[in-house]
Amino acid sequence: MHIERAVITAAGKGQGGLPLQTLVDTDGETRSALEIVLREAADAGIQQVALVVRPSDEAAYREASGGCADMLHFVHQSEPLGYGHALFQARDFTGDAPFLHLVSDHLYVTGTEKGCAKQLVEVAAANDCAVSAVQATRETNLSLYGTVGGMKVPGRDGWYEVECVREKPTPTQAEQELVVPGLRAGHYLCFFGLHVLTPGVMACLEESLEAAEHPKTISLSTALHTLAGREKYLACEIIGERQNIGIPYGLFYAQLARALHGVDRDTVLADMVTLLASSGGDR
Amino acid sequence: MSETGLLNLITSDEEAVRNRDLAVWVDAKGYEEVLAGCAELDAFRRNESNLYRRVRALFLLHALYRYHLPRFPELPEEGKIPFETVDHLLKRRFEESIDACLAAVEQTGLTDPVASALAVVYQRLAFQSLADQVRKSVRSVRGNQWMFRLGHPLDQTLRVRPELINPDGLGPFPILRERTPVRMDLTHSGWSDIFFLGMDFPEGARVINVSVDLGVRGRDQAPRAPVEVNLRVLDEPVLRLASVDLGVQADITSLSEVYDFAKDYLGLLKAAVISAGLIPPGMEGSGQKLEDLLAQMVGSGRGLEVVSHVNGIPKGSRLAVSTNLLASLIAACMRATGQTESLTGPLTPSERRVVASRAILGEWLGGSGGGWQDSGGVWPGIKLIEGAEAHEGDPEFGISRGRLLPEHRILDRKDVPEESRKRLMESLILVHGGMASNVGPILEMVTEKYLLRSGQEWNARLHAMDLVDEVLEALREGDIRRLGDITTRNFRGPLQEIIPWATNHYTEQLIAAMEARFGNHFWGFWMLGGMSGGGMGFMVDPTIREEAMDALQEIMLERKTSLQHALPFAMDPVVYDFAINEQGTVAELHTGGEALMPVPYYGQMLPHWVRTDPRDLPSARRAELEVLAEVSRQNSAFAELAPSLFHQLLPTDTGSSDSLTPLKDLLEDIGFDPLQQEDVRAKLQAGQLGLSQNRLPATTVIEDVQPGDVTTSKALPQEAEAIGWDALRKGEVGVITLAAGTGSRWTQGAGVVKGLHPFCKLGGRHRSFLEVHLAKSRKIGLEAGTPLPHVFTTSYLTDGPIRTALSEAENFLYEGPVHLSKGSAVGVRMIPMLRDLAFFWEEMPQQLLDEQAQKMKESLHAALKHWAMEAGEGTDYTDNLAMQCLHPVGHWFEVPNLLRNGVLADLLDERPQLRWFMLHNIDTTGADVNPACLGHHIQSGHHLTYEVISRQIQDSGGGLGRVNGRVQLVEGLALPREDLDVEMRFYNSNTTWIDLDALLTLFELKRTDLRDMEAVSAAIRRVGARLPTYITLKDVKKRWGHGQEDVFPVSQYEKLWTDMTALPDVNCGFLHVDRLRGQQLKDPAQLDGWVRDGSAAYVESLCRFT
Known part of the structure; x- marks a missing residue:
């Protein structure tokens, strides 16, 4: 499997401005969140990226893409019909090829020399199938993520054969359908915001759209659950961290993570110690 | 390898060997071999990891020590139970308790008392092991585990669905309304829905369960799903729980209150919000704020309100109303927090299973427990519910053969065609007979008998399993007449073969009346749930159903009226209108004006x-x-709200003076002595009387009796028997049966007349204690050729009903004179003093309960202390039926009453040769005028001869000992230390042989003085003043609403007959008699063992029934 294309969704409600936020990247350069995501994709060997946006946002995104503008193809989602629908808009772009899918409000810091997206793309290439990046997550955060259930792939640490996918399950549902042997009690494999998907997923999305009642909002998780029943589909624990910049303090933590993994680590740490020492005196 | 072959009953690969009756093994063995078998079993169960093998070993040990070893003559009758055994047992340290017993056996060999202790402890450990496993399984059911991990509000991921939150802040919040039917079972295959059975024997666990709508005939227009739960968001940060049926509500603002189940009547609602995950069990004791948790789920400043309503369906209906209410509450809570796919409409099959498992969790939290079919109302229509084998991945796998939760298969129109359903509804009459019953002991008996594989019971179980298929066939064919025949055969056959107590005198009378009235048109009886007397079904020809419904209503009411003093009834009987519910639990959302x-x-x-x-x-x-x-x-x-609102705002004066009128009238009728009452009250309130003051001084030396202090009845000379027969022939002997008390323990304070309770089938039908005692007197009298005069002492409570019962039964055709001696001494029960409650619950040895039940108990104690404080310590208890507010003042007065009310004088006029009396308690069923015992008493010259028995572990509360050197009986209340109880080897049976003239001398009276009431009264006062007055706490039931019952502890005072042995001028003797003769029946739960250990047969052998 050779993966050259990627789809990034950025049309979600309330998501409009997030990728345009700027951060100081690990190399000390200031970049927009979008550019950081695009560089993550490029590092994984991606050459062309479809960015799904609201039509009115195209200009701003183009500007925020920095040095990666050449890779970009803009795809419009005219109506806010959900995540699955947004991804489905890129079906002409992806065609018959597998593709990397990223969400624009997640940033990654790798724990190895390879970037997070690159780790995932390599697993997909080796297995010739769809793979979602996952992270073991405490049940108290289930309401934020799509979650997979399945079995470990024998002999492969952190690889799982996916049997079931649920969007933001309740702990009750998770316990009944998504328990993965080998994980700590109360921990589940939640999406990391990175997937390598096959064209089959577009067919599943199309079916979901047709079956959906009004309004036709569909989730990617439903389609991925169908995909798991049709073709080989793996989940892979990525060595690295994800930061969701769409939640309260998300951008702050994303910046902190990049600073602590970057060239300015010592300076930032020293400043933090000073800040900590001088704060809280009145409390 | 089993040396004795006993272990094969547990471990054999052959099913036939595993299902072999223990009695067959014992029959082929000698005493020493059985003892060796016990040792082998004990060693086995200590090392066995498989739960069910372990538990079977424990039950086999229980049966060997309880039923089999006592039959061997080699087992010494006398012995002491180590105090450590009792102490550990009370604290639920069962292993330690067993070890203490076995250490005693090691030293002195096994004795009957120690065998009784081992039997009890092994049984309790077995039930504890099973309960632990259910608790573990309930907690480990997938979908429930997370709730036990969640300990902080910020970890709560459940959110109330947006549809329930008022978007614009205008108008009332929408209401989610869940309606749930209740369930009835066509057959439960011998109580196979008990969790333990389903988990050990899944193939035998089969139930046909029908969801039904109900209405009370004559009250409701049409049947409807009776359980209704309403849930909505509040704009206040509280959890408001309300029960419309019980008329209670509470605004809960702290987490600890949510876990306080017995504080009010909202325990079920609390258990529901906990087990639905809203206030998860893991939060208990976390110290967090309820407000924060609610904010996390519903939004800052908001709360939730949950309101339950069961449309006035009475308690004890055997239709699992409370479990289905719990399930309905849980379903509504789950829907509201997004734990179901859909907010409204029916549930999906997997959601129903989650609701059912959480209802089990909720019941466990609330310290109660039903069967696994009880939440059947969540499912629609008619279901076949069957045990399911545990497979890999199930939490039960490797522990038990079956899963905790069964499989539900909804029977479709092929299984049960529409026409069959219609016919069933046209034939069946559902009723609530009105009896209050406690199914708990029955479920324990079933479990024990199942695990013992006793021959008759095991065959009955196999038979009951086959009947399920017959029921299914009859349903498929729409043959309701056959169905009636099957359910009747089930009731008459397997159900009663396993548990004879499934039926009772009232039920038998109803069936007989229906048979007599409708003959061929009466198609059959159907026992609902665990036992009969409450919810029941009668199947009739559809053409006469309306007529039969009217008739049944009349018959039930008439029978209830005639038996209400003999059996505990919680309410008047009702007939239901019902319909099969084909939807199961369903929810609707009501918004705006609705x-x-x-x-x-x-x-x-x-x-x-x-x-x-x-x-x-x-x-x-x-x-x-x-x-x-x-x-x-x-x-x-x-x-209609407006007029009732005015009524409630300005309640009419139905105040205390009115409600006291019947009590005042009654007291005047009885001739109540207010001065004595005030004297006791003053002493009680001043702390001169009380539970701690009952005790003898700590310096009192109490020791066990010495050789020679007690005569053994087995060693009585032939001569004694001859003397006895001689006195009998001469008509010198009479019997006094003490029947003035209410038998508080027998019905937990329900206030029925124990003597009239038709407690057991003897001689082919149910007999009351009264009839049994007369039948014994008849037999002896006939054999002696002179009928015995028989006196029943009565009180304000028991006199009328006993008089009526004897008159209606024409003294059960007793040949001799029967007299009633009505007591006039009566006290008014008092609100207990807080210090007495504290002393009783905290200082006296109390049985520690299983974890959750103990929590319930402690919570209830706190509520009762609050009640006592509010109601006024030491004041009269008047908030109940007048009869329930009074108490007899102890059995000492029952003998003086004979003197005071002229009954003795009348008797002596009739039969001047009377010299000897045998006095005994109403529940000492084995006591008869045994000629040898009588002859011994005559020979001994004792004024009074008390019969004692060897103490077994259940015989707590005093005994025979040497008190500062004098041999006398000591009441348990008077013992200065708990360990002294087991120090005394002999326990008082209270059967007393009386030398009449010696007794009169003690009272300083002569036979000729008995008509001089002044002299008699003065004599009674004189002797009475020499005896101690005890304060006791007794349970009294208060009934209210639709079959609801509350139990309150109340104070009363008593003088006891036993204390006559302490008077130095009374020459007392003590006769050690066989247990069969001397044991008392205090609790209906004893009955099964009483039948199985041969006691019932012994009593039958003493009787001659007409």
């Missing part, structure tokens, strides 16, 4: 709201009131 609670809710809440300053009303409530005002103008049901 977002209103049930009408009675407003009757309950409006008075509070109207009294609130309008400016303090939250906006949603103001909006609700506006909607209510609007609806009241159009809807007649709501329009």
Whole structure:
């Protein structure tokens, strides 16, 4: 499997401005969140990226893409019909090829020399199938993520054969359908915001759209659950961290993570110690 | 390898060997071999990891020590139970308790008392092991585990669905209304829905369960799903729980209150919000704030309200109303927090299973427990529910053969065609017979018998399993007549073969009356749930159903009226209208002008709201009131609120003076002595009387008796028997049966007359204690050729009913004279002193309960202390039926009463040669005028001869000992230390042989003085003043609502007959008699063992019934 294309969704409600936020990247350069995501994709060997946006946002995104503008193809989602629908808009772009899918409000810091997206793309290439990046997550955060259930792939640490996918399950549902042997009690494999998907997923999305009642909002998780029943589909624990910049303090933590993994680590740490020492005196 | 072959009953690969009756093994063995078998079993169960093998070993050990070893003559009758055994047992340290017993056996060999202790402890450990496993399974069911891990509000991931939150802040919050049917079972295959059975024997666990709508005939227009739960968001940070049926509500603001189940009547609602995950069990004791948790789920400043309503369906209906209410509450809570796919409509199959498993969790949290079929109302229509084998991945796998939760298969129209359903509804009459019953002991008996594989019971179970297929066939064919025949055969056959107590005298009379009235048109009887007497079914020819419903209502009421003093009834019987519910539990969302609670809710809440300053009303409530005002103008049901509101705002004076009138009248009738009552009250309130003051001084030396202090009845000379027969022939002997007490333990304070209770089938039918005692006197009298005079002492409570019963039964055709000696001494029960409650619950040895049940008990104790404080310590207890507020003042008075009321004088006029009496308790069924015992008493020259028995572990509360060197009986109340109880080897049976003239001498009376009432009264006062007055706590039941019952501890005072042995001028003797003769029946749960150990057969052998 050779993966050259990627789809990034950025049309979600309330998501409009997030990728345009700027951060100081690990190399000390200031970049927009979008550019950081695009560089993550490029590092994984991606050459062309479809960015799904609201039509009115195209200009701003183009500007925020920095040095990666050449890779970009803009795809419009005219109506806010959900995540699955947004991804489905890129079906002409992806065609018959597998593709990397990223969400624009997640940033990654790798724990190895390879970037997070690159780790995932390599697993997909080796297995010739769809793979979602996952992270073991405490049940108290289930309401934020799509979650997979399945079995470990024998002999492969952190690889799982996916049997079931649920969007933001309740702990009750998770316990009944998504328990993965080998994980700590109360921990589940939640999406990391990175997937390598096959064209089959577009067919599943199309079916979901047709079956959906009004309004036709569909989730990617439903389609991925169908995909798991049709073709080989793996989940892979990525060595690295994800930061969701769409939640309260998300951008702050994303910046902190990049600073602590970057060239300015010592300076930032020293400043933090000073800040900590001088704060809280009145409390 | 089993040396004795006993282990094969547990470990054999052959099913036939595993299912072999223990009695067969014992029959082929000698005493020493059985002892070796016990040792082998004990060693086995200590090392066995498989739960069910371990538990079977424990039950086999229980049966060997309880039923088999005592039959061997080699087992010494006398012995002491180590105090450590009792102490550990009370604290639920069962292993330690067993070890203490076995250490004693090692030293002195096994004795009957120690065998009794081992039997009890092994049985308790077995039940504890099973309960632990259910608890573990309930917690480990997937979908429930997370709730035990969640300990902080910020970890709560459940969120109330947006549809329930008022988007614009105007108008009332929407209401989610869940309606759930109840369930009835066509057969439960011998109580196979008990968790333990399903988990060990899944293939035998089969139930046909039908969801039904109900209405009370003559009250409701049409049947409907009786359980209704309403849930909505509040704009106040509280959890408001309300039960419309019980008329209670509470605004809960702290987490600890949510876990306090017995504080009020809202325990079920609390258990539901906990087991639905809203206030997860893991939060208990976390120290967090309820407000924060609610904010996380519903939003800051908001709360939740949950209101339950069961449409006045009475308690004890055997239709699992409370479990289905719990399930309904849980379903509504789960829907509201997004734990179900759909907010409204029916549930998916997997959601139903989650609801069922959480209902089990909720029942466990609330310290109760039913069967696994009980939440059947969640499913629609008719279901076959079967045990399921545990497979890899199930939490039960490797521990038990079956899963905790069974499989539900909804029977479709092929299995049960529409026409069959219609015919079933046209034939079946559902009723609540009105009896209050406790199914708990029955479920324990079933479990024990199942695990013992006793021959008859095991075959009956196999038979019951086959009947399921017959029921299914009859349903498929729509043959309801056959169905009636099958359910009747099930009731007459397997159910009663396993548990004879499934039926009772009342039920038998109803069936007989229906058979007599409708003959061929009466198609059959159907026992609902665990036992009969409450919810029951009668199947009739559809052409006479209406007539039969009317007739049944009349028959039940008439029988209830005639038996209400003999059996515990909680309410008047009712006939239901019913229909099969084909939907199961269903929810609707009501918004805007329809977002209103049930009408009675407003009757309950409006008075509070109207009294609130309008400016303090939250906006949603103001909006609700506006909607209510609007609806009241159009809807007649709501329009009726206004008059009741006025009534509640300005309640008419039904105050205490009115409610006391019947009590005052009654006291005047009885000839109550207010001075004595005030004297006791003053001493009680001043601390001169009380539980701790009952005790003898700590310096009292109490020791066991010495050789020679007690005569053994087995060693009585032949001569004694001859003397006895001689006295009998001469007509010198009479019997006094003490029947004045209410038998508090027998019905937990229900206030029925124990003597009239038809407690057991003897000689082919149910017999009351009264009839049994007369039958014994008849036999002896006939054999002696002179009928015995038989006196029953009675009291204000028992006199009327006993008089009527004897008159209706023509003294059970007894040949001799029967007299009733009515007692006039009576006291008014008092609200207990807090120090007595504390002493009783905290200082006296108390049985520690299983974890959750103990929590319930402690919570209840706190509530009862609060009640005592509010009601006024030491004041008269008047908040109940007049009869329930009075108490007899102890059995000492029952003998002097014979003198006072002239019965003795009459007797002596009739039969001047009377010299000897045998006095005994109403429940000492084995006591008869045994000629040898009588002869011994005559020979001994004792004024009084008390019969004692060897103490077994259940015989707590005093005994025979040397008190400062004098041999006398000591009441348990008077013992200065708990360990002294087991020090005394002999326990008082209270059967006493009386030398009449010696007794009169003690009272300083002669036979000729007995008509001189003044002299008699003075004599009684004189002797009475020499005896101690005890304060005791007794349970009294208060009934209210629809079959609801509360039990209150009340104080009363007593003088006891036993203390006659302490008077130095009374020459007392003590005769050690066989247990069969001397044991007392205090608790209906004893009955099964009483039948199985041969006691019933022994009593039958003493009787001659007409």
